[in-house]
Amino acid sequence: MFDLVGRSVLVTGGSKGIGRGIASVFARAGANVAIAARSAGSLDEAVAEVDDLGDGTVIGVRVDVSDRGSCDEMAAAAVEAFGGLDVLCANAGIFPDAPLATMTPAQLDEIMGINVHGTFFAVQACLDALTASGTGRIVLTSSITGPITGYPGWSHYGATKAAQLGFMRTAAIELAPHGITVNAILPGNILTEGLLDNGEDYLASMARSIPAGALGTPEDIGHLAAFLATREAAYITGQAIAVDGGQVLPESLDAIIT
Template sequence: MMLLEGRIAVVTGASRGIGRSIALTLAEQGASLVINGTREDLLLDLAAEVNALGQTCVICTGDVSDQETAHKVAHTAIEHFGCIDILVNNAGINMRTSTLEMDTKDWQKVLDVNLNGTLYLCMAVLPHMIEKNYGKIVNVTSTTAKTPHRNAAPSYGASKAGVNYLTQHLALEMAKHNIYVNAVCPGPIDTDMSKQWTQEYRQQAIARIPLGKLGTPENVADTVLFLASKMSDFITGESINMNGGTYMN
């Protein structure tokens, strides 16, 4: 039996990279999906792959920083499937300016997508999970939420730290409804963005990782799968590090 057989999952930021891998992993384990992103063409390609796995996949385009997107995503899931079992808040953006170089509009944009977008989706989905008396929410944050990184703008770390706190707060509030809320904190992951690094920077980044390698989107997806399945039925309010040992606690 597949780990998520019969479950309905929503995945934001699913167009590419980590979000795409999460969507495919959940589908491989039996989940039907509503996938969100801003690129309809990429979502359609992903939906076709999910359908080829034998699972139903519905797309819902939109920017999560707009609260209406959250309402549209939840409505789409209920309209097509009648319930929402799993929410994966993966949508996020990063900027790489230092504090004094950063425009305050950029600060606000990062918080709007990463922190507010997560809150909006949770607020839209939670009433349906409460009605069912079950739900699994997994927020994708970052090691930068716990320790600063020179290659990330302060807005990024602050937004992800906010998501980590929101994860704990919602876990406390929602436990009585049998709703689990956890976060995954990836470190350096080999995505399209990391492929743009110079060879020198790539070697420096790998040298700082105790395991001596970058993570993969599939590594993140496997951790999300664990938290979305019954394997994690005594875990809530946690922010799980998965970064090759670059940050340990």
């Protein structure tokens, strides 16, 4: 059960953070993995690291997900390398801070271009290959921020993450006749490079707000993505699943049992 050996997977935004965690889990499970990212330096490093984790083939692909043509080239590269494509993990995203009162049109366009347009374009570019697979899987990386919670400075980010879920529900209906499932993961606070830069005091404060008592890891997201990518998960589609250690559950910090 839950065999991913030989499955071909494309992970956008896969060179660092949650994306690298997703790519690592698939590689350890024996899948062929295409890691797509904008930066050549971080992409080469990620490919070298992930390639050592499993027996499948790992390649790197440069992509700007906000550009449909670039996404088409990305999908074609993965199909050429692996002979097909079974799984798309549409993970690429940015999360810049921008208070609503001072947010510029350029800031809004940038985050919409990558987080929303990038989701549409990546899925569209991979549709033919996923249909040909017969057991195509699409896994979106959304967030608890937007669909469930809010945070000052991230109104534009939250809007993009909620938009992904609206996209998911209709895409799941449209693609079901082709054997393709579409689901989303909603990460909570995950221990990535960006959070580490905030220091130990910040990390300890965040951990205290989570019933599980700790921040998640990129691999925690990867484990759910891997399950949703299996053939056994064929009857799960259009679902948004939070992976947050119970962060969204308490009414207040007083409800956390320590």
